[in-house]
Amino acid sequence: MSPMDEPGTQTTPLDAPGRSPRTDQAAQDAVEGDGVQHMKWWGWGREGVAFTHQDKPRLRDFVLENVGVDLDTPGRPALDFDELDVPASRAPQGLLDALGAAAGAGHVRTTPMERVVHTYGKSLRDLLRLRAGDLPRTPDVVVYPGDEDAIRGVVDAVADAGAVLIAFGGGSNISGSLHPPADEERPVVSLDLGRMNRVLEVDEESRLARVQAGVLGPDLEDQLGARGWTMGHVPDSFTHSTLGGWIATRSSGAQSDKYGDIADLTRGLRVVQPGRLVVTRPVPSEATGPSVREMLIGSEGRLGVITEAWVQVHRLPQNREIIGYFFPSFEAGVAAMRDISASDASTVLTRVSDARETAFSFATSKASKGLSHLVSSGLKEYLRRRGWDLDAICLSFVGFEGDADAVKDDKSRVKKIVKAHGGIVVGKGPGTLYDQKKFDTPYIRDYILDRGALADVSDTAAAWSGLLPLYRHVREQADAAFARVGVKGWVMCHLSHSYHGGACLYFTFAFRQTSETPLVEYDVVKGAIQQAFVDAGGTLSHHHAVGTEHARWLAEDISPAGEAMIGELLGAVDPDRRLNPGAIVG
């Protein structure tokens, strides 16, 4: 859930009064080589951008009450990059020379900062390990090839040298898909796609764009937007994730109701494997099964390096509105989303928070003009008179795009369904805020982590009839896990990404760190939630991939034989386990 602000406020870099000085120089160092900007080595986002609770008057009390952590506590002392014990590079000179020959010598880098930046993604586990100085294995060399030929050269050089290759996009992965196995004896090469950041072609008649895999979300949308187009794919990681990363993890964006998941958006692919290049055509549909395109989507670097893709693009919408609604219960909100998705209304996004996430949204509101205003006004009294439990209010957003008539008609259809489920229309203000703030969430995790709280997210998808039982089961299991850990914990949820047959449930949880072994506590809670997903008929992740984090639930999700099939595919295509070994199946 995003921190809410007043209507009309632009998304700006968040002030960070407590920001640590530990990283500026180091981050610069990482950036120098190739103009490829990386996130902070120790957390989410760019240097100089951070969350703060100082301008959110209710947040301290809220977190204190529900998580037992006082945000006014000064952040814990910073770990300096120089304090890290970074293992030396094991890359043999012959490999470095071969990589230089393929990508240009200036694009082959072995500094500790480069190798640390490319060791982990940004999961809570990754951050905790970094903070603990836990770096058993880093890539031995980072290479920044500038085109597909260079990538083919790099991949072949890796194969010839008996080394291992891990493709790296924005580094935003939170499923443990990026780190080399701790016991990997062979040289490890991180292939950073950051220089592959161009929209190469827009086929306007076909509404398809050919795009290099290393482009970050905002850069992609800027390039498309300049020509009047949008891809419309906006996962929460949007600002720091890449097209290739989206494809490699079977990503889904908040606007999937209209634009589709990445598997729908991706039509043609080019993927480099040792000694060969896989090319699928940008045809809209095909009977050539088993679909090679679908094998490559979600392959997390284990089937090669995605160099470019043909993706669907849409004309920038004539009109766009995100409307806010209140429901008297999560049950009512979920039922409304279910009915909307079967109705004649076209929506861009559908989302409803449970009462807890709604309360959190109110608590992150800056001023009395924001969301909090809505419920401190006459609306409160109105709802009370209608018999609403004000503590059970659930905030919902539905997005609309299209010509003026279509937006009007779709809004009217949705309003009717919302009312049938006891909900009310709140209006455009909250929706505008949601749209502006939707990429800020990950900063909050780092901020509270510095102040003693462990927070993370877990997402699943299930059939409509299974969503509420799953929701209740996760709540119970999370509470039981908090009890086992002996902490006051918090778990909240929203439904997003409606499909014909079901939807995604996205859980955020937080609890106070009480020991010096936070990963043990984290595993108890995260494990309980994931187990609840698969026990209740959900999938292990709706859009965050398998990686290493979720691999232990794979057989329960897609059956042991299904897991075996994935292993058989990977083993047959990459028998020497050169390509990101360890991810998905061991």
Added chain:
Amino acid sequence: MSPMDEPGTQTTPLDAPGRSPRTDQAAQDAVEGDGVQHMKWWGWGREGVAFTHQDKPRLRDFVLENVGVDLDTPGRPALDFDELDVPASRAPQGLLDALGAAAGAGHVRTTPMERVVHTYGKSLRDLLRLRAGDLPRTPDVVVYPGDEDAIRGVVDAVADAGAVLIAFGGGSNISGSLHPPADEERPVVSLDLGRMNRVLEVDEESRLARVQAGVLGPDLEDQLGARGWTMGHVPDSFTHSTLGGWIATRSSGAQSDKYGDIADLTRGLRVVQPGRLVVTRPVPSEATGPSVREMLIGSEGRLGVITEAWVQVHRLPQNREIIGYFFPSFEAGVAAMRDISASDASTVLTRVSDARETAFSFATSKASKGLSHLVSSGLKEYLRRRGWDLDAICLSFVGFEGDADAVKDDKSRVKKIVKAHGGIVVGKGPGTLYDQKKFDTPYIRDYILDRGALADVSDTAAAWSGLLPLYRHVREQADAAFARVGVKGWVMCHLSHSYHGGACLYFTFAFRQTSETPLVEYDVVKGAIQQAFVDAGGTLSHHHAVGTEHARWLAEDISPAGEAMIGELLGAVDPDRRLNPGAIVG
């Protein structure tokens, strides 16, 4: 294109004045065992249903002029089933006993008719081979298991016996996916899913149905319709194809604009492999890639036997209209479909025929009240005054479903786009006819084959910008192929299945048989059209699978490395090549 009739006529069994008596007894024999109805062993459809030109006054002249074949010529003499030289079954008694133990002894059959019915699909090649008595290899035994446990028993018995298994649904395949390799030395078991024909469950809240794989289209829709639901999947083969077959061939139905391709419709799958069972959950979307569900879709029996699936279902629509339109050229019609698919209009189907297919539709019209009426009326004069070339008219259908307002609005949006491309609205009449007659087409092929003409279909899909260049290239290459064969040939086309980024083009071709080696001539023409597809950027088939018929274009379609990946997957999952060896990749 369907043979058109008067509005309001129900789809009824077509009279067949020249119907051969050769098959009744044999067909009965095939059916006896298990109440599973099969198509004619020698052609499309059920005994007693056939096409005739007698009630279509213009058709004889049309075919004579364009294909050089006189439909008044009596059909060629029938081949009696007893004349076939059916190889003896090679099934060892131990295998037969094991199959009987698994499926029940009464469900294991080895009669010549059973084995011939299960040897081929219904491609032109299949029919020509049967008519030539070309039966180098048939299955040695046909087994009809009644539930998933029995299927597991059969599959394991096959593996234990060192035999080979070919799953069989409706037998409508036209890509050569069903016959055993001629040189297969091992015993071959055909597993007929025909007894697995029930809708097991409808999850009304999730809009998902759990359905056994062997159910035929009409039976499935009857069972769903009785509860107020529809799957909406209507390929041309609908009446004689099964859910499992649709999934195994990555099928698409005419209403894919609304309901999606089979890959969209299929959410959960159960697939039996030797010694194990793959189960994927009916979740609406998932990040567990590479997607096992997608590996199984289009696997043509090479990855196991699909026993049941969770598929999306929709409430029967409140309103349904298929509207006819005329365009002054195919180019205008294609451009209109392209614009419709990017508009705010929701459509169920979009289709436009080229001028030739439109002329064929007029020629198959029964009476002056039908389609022919439309162009013999004042409309003709009106169009001429507007400068239309009447020989270039292109007939189009667009379908709408939804509440009354939605249908009205969508029709209005489409009308505006049609007009912008110079088209006119013809009205409901032709659309109603299309809806009623859409499954009759395959009967025509058998009828004219009996009278000396070879006819077949080939379909592709491409990006919007590539469709017209591809269309022209196919026309040229088909004409060149006809010239090489030395015959007057006919090729016609329609666009159907609109997607965001492209559409399907569906070609039908026919030419007079001039030699006793029709397959040689057929290969020249069919090969030229398929080659034109891949040369012009299309896929080898939009919805008819790879099989053996299209396998030689697989590497050109998805690249040699892509073809290799499919081979690697199949080889790893089924290293002993027990499951339908030969299909997709050799």
